[in-house]
């Protein structure tokens with residue numbers, strides 16, 4: 001029994017929520033019809049011509065890539081440029097395209113966890129920047145019998161998501177007191193008489209872009225004529241940090257570690273910048289283009305940073321900071337995590353008899 005593109009998006013949201021993506025990273029459905037039926041999916045690093053051909057050859061209805069095809073708003077779709085060609089080929093073959101990018105980099109079991117495991121790190125922990133989003137705590141006071149309805153309304157509008165948990169809320173009982181004035185129409189109590197009402201104080205976390213929708217949803221189900229609620233801005237949270245850092249199975253000189261990484265990544269051309277005779281015990285990893293994480297790696301007490309590709313000015317920053325920098329290849333550091341994504345999807349979609357293919361390395 002096939003499912004739709006929309007349902008696949010829901011499954012993806014469970015393992016790599018779109019709100020974990022970095023700002024302006026265009027993750028999600030890039031091309032196609034959400035109601036299209038899906039029986040075969042190809043998962044790959046890039047939406048390049050070889051991948052699109054592979055998806056057509058395998059008769060897939062959906063292509064999921066790590067790198068988005070359309071990064072910035074485009075003004076033309078010309079069939080003689082690479083992006084336009086891919087759009088044309090996918091539309092002609094009725095293949096939808098979904099991007100799962102930085103939300104999969106940061107996710108548990110995602111690109112960087114997979115890379116950390118591939119190079120044998122132990123006691124793996126996150127480090128570095130995460131998507132910086134403003135969050136608020138919305139506190140509302142409601143009659144006890146309306147507690148669940150208010151929590152559900154706020155959750156349905158986007159409040160109360162913490163990691164892989166939804167409908168997260170805290171409530172505590174108390175007494176609200178007020179005196180309705182002339183013209184008021186109280187849910188409970190009488191005009192001119194002080195009322196003591198049993199109430200619940202409900203607290204929920206709200207990302208800034210959902211704040212207005214959550215308030216409106218809460219007001220729609222709240223029985224009071226005048227609803228008492230407070231909005232608290234919270235410190236920016238970085239709980240979904242991008243990189244991973246951990247101890248190597250045994251300390252190695254940077255020159256030895258280069259050989260070890262080359263073997264683990266299947267890339268003989270791993271390059272090293274910094275002291276070749278430095279002893280590396282703790283290694284930080286960021287798949288893809290992550291050389292800007294040198295300072296974060298240093299703060300995380302790493303002796304070295306492995307990333308996919310290195311900007312020129314970071315090659316000497318590695319010497320200055322005394323953090324050895326390894327350039328392992330963009331594809332070599334991210335493809336293992338892309339294959340892991342295909343495996344996760346294969347398991348999740350097994351009850352729907354959806355075939356999931358992974359395009360990795362030379363397959």
Ligand SMILES: [Zn+2]
Nearest residue numbers: 288289330334
């Ligand atoms: Zn990448």
